[in-house]
Amino acid sequence: MKHVDEYRDSALARVLVDGIRQVADRPFKFMEVCGSHTVAIFKSGIRDLLPRNISLISGPGCPVCVTSVEDIDKAAAIAGMDGVVLATFGDMVRVPGSRVSLQKAKADGADVRVVYSPFDALKLAQSDPSRKVVFLAAGFETTSPAVAATLGRAIEAGVKNFLLLSVHKTIPGAMRALLDTPELGLDGFICPGHVSTIIGTAPYRFIADEYRRAAVVSGFEPLDILQSTLMLIEQIREGRPSVEIQYRRAVSEEGNPVARGVLGRYFEASDANWRGIGVIPGSGLKLKTEYAAYDAERVLDIKIGESRETRGCICGMVLKGIKNPPECRLFGKACTPETPVGACMVSFEGSCAAYYKYGAR
Amino acid sequence: MCIGIPGRIIKIDGRMATVDVGGAMRNIALDLIEDASPGDYIIAHAGFAIHKVDEEEAIKTLNMIREITGSVEDYDAAF
Numbered sequence: 297m298k299h300v301d302e303y304r305d306s307a308l309a310r311v312l313v314d315g316i317r318q319v320a321d322r323p324f325k326f327m328e329v330c331g332s333h334t335v336a337i338f339k340s341g342i343r344d345l346l347p348r349n350i351s352l353i354s355g356p357g358c359p360v361c362v363t364s365v366e367d368i369d370k371a372a373a374i375a376g377m378d379g380v381v382l383a384t385f386g387d388m389v390r391v392p393g394s395r396v397s398l399q400k401a402k403a404d405g406a407d408v409r410v411v412y413s414p415f416d417a418l419k420l421a422q423s424d425p426s427r428k429v430v431f432l433a434a435g436f437e438t439t440s441p442a443v444a445a446t447l448g449r450a451i452e453a454g455v456k457n458f459l460l461l462s463v464h465k466t467i468p469g470a471m472r473a474l475l476d477t478p479e480l481g482l483d484g485f486i487c488p489g490h491v492s493t494i495i496g497t498a499p500y501r502f503i504a505d506e507y508r509r510a511a512v513v514s515g516f517e518p519l520d521i522l523q524s525t526l527m528l529i530e531q532i533r534e535g536r537p538s539v540e541i542q543y544r545r546a547v548s549e550e551g552n553p554v555a556r557g558v559l560g561r562y563f564e565a566s567d568a569n570w571r572g573i574g575v576i577p578g579s580g581l582k583l584k585t586e587y588a589a590y591d592a593e594r595v596l597d598i599k600i601g602e603s604r605e606t607r608g609c610i611c612g613m614v615l616k617g618i619k620n621p622p623e624c625r626l627f628g629k630a631c632t633p634e635t636p637v638g639a640c641m642v643s644f645e646g647s648c649a650a651y652y653k654y655g656a657r
Numbered sequence: 658m659c660i661g662i663p664g665r666i667i668k669i670d671g672r673m674a675t676v677d678v679g680g681a682m683r684n685i686a687l688d689l690i691e692d693a694s695p696g697d698y699i700i701a702h703a704g705f706a707i708h709k710v711d712e713e714e715a716i717k718t719l720n721m722i723r724e725i726t727g728s729v730e731d732y733d734a735a736f
């Protein structure tokens with residue numbers, strides 16, 4: 297078993313679609329929170345396969361897209377400091393700030409490096425102790441434990457020139473904010489698979505208990521997503537909203553306590569500013585005071601001017617699922633993956649980029 | 658960005674493992690999981706293993722889909 301191809305059987309997919317068609321006796325609206333789901337849904341053509349009364353809308357689950365303008369401005373200011381290297385994940389360098397993206401800052405002479413793993417940023421720090429290496433740490437619960445573990449290794453190895461600029465965010469708070477958006481009218485969520493690998497199901501319980509909406513943690517292959525959609529419809533039809541796991545091979549109810557332990561050693565909850573959405577209380581992660589020596593915001597004197605959002609970009613409404621990307625005036629015109637105006641067009645998992653790439657309306 | 662890719666552990670050396678991810682050999686850190694052994698499938702993300710893939714659950718899921726779709730063949734037998 298390779299845990300990939302088995303879930304791409306098109307004959308089985310067709311039968312699942314038939315099953316969905318039989319039970320979908322009214323319109324249903326579900327949100328896939330995670331950007332990797334959005335891409336998988338477009339790539340496999342699931343949106344076209346499903347009956348018309350089922351709409352899957354994309355949510356805010358792309359960490360690149362929800363990084364605030366202000367945080368990019370801070371990173372760009374850091375990258376421009378003497379004796380500092382700024383390292384981050386690939387797509388982050390293309391996110392527009394108020395004035396420049398990190399890519400532009402690099403072209404202007406700043407030392408910006410793209411890494412695949414936070415580990416690579418630590419190695420950079422170890423290879424050149426004369427300079428500070430600041431890792432711009434973006435990502436949801438899937439990623440933050442890896443960053444925490446890397447910090448743990450830095451401390452263990454006595455590395456003093458490795459700093460974090462944490463813009464980490466946590467998903468459940470954002471889902472609550474979406475449920476509190478009345479115009480959305482969601483029936484349920486396709487919950488993010490790999491975030492759930494870490495957090496398990498307990499943090500989603502409020503969705504069923506308080507809001508009486510359906511929730512299914514789904515895998516990323518076509519059969520996974522179709523089965524999850526069927527499970528969501530059945531929860532609603534049978535009047536038993538709950539949190540179920542479809543993606544059992546990678547997610548258990550309790551999640552990954554080891555990873556949460558590592559995370560909790562170094563980080564604590566804080567408020568976070570989501571691009572286009574605003575501040576969501578308790579939905580971010582900051583380094584604990586004991587680790588202030590590794591916190592770029594506390595160690596470095598970061599000065600930025602007033603941050604401003606990109607004009608004309610409706611990313612905020614796209615991230616909340618209120619508008620579809622083609623409803624933006626700039627979509628496909630001023631804003632394309634080559635020249636992204638807003639953050640949702642930057643990462644290939646961003647809703648705007650996915651719509652653009654797959655020519656969806 | 659939360660993409661996690663299944664890979665098979667080939668060799669373990671302390672807290673690092675050599676993992677076959679779709680044919681490419683990668684160095685993956687094991688700080689976030691317990692009791693990993695060579696031969697295990699893991700989900701790799703940003704250079705770290707974040708979970709061991711549960712083979713039994715994988716088979717159950719596929720069998721459940723087969724059941725819904727009316728196919729009686731047991732998935733276990735196919736591997």
Ligand code: SF4
Pocket residue numbers: 608609610611614621624625626627628631632636637638639640641648
């Ligand atoms: S198309 Fe571009 S400008 Fe419009 S909402 Fe999407 S990212 Fe923003």
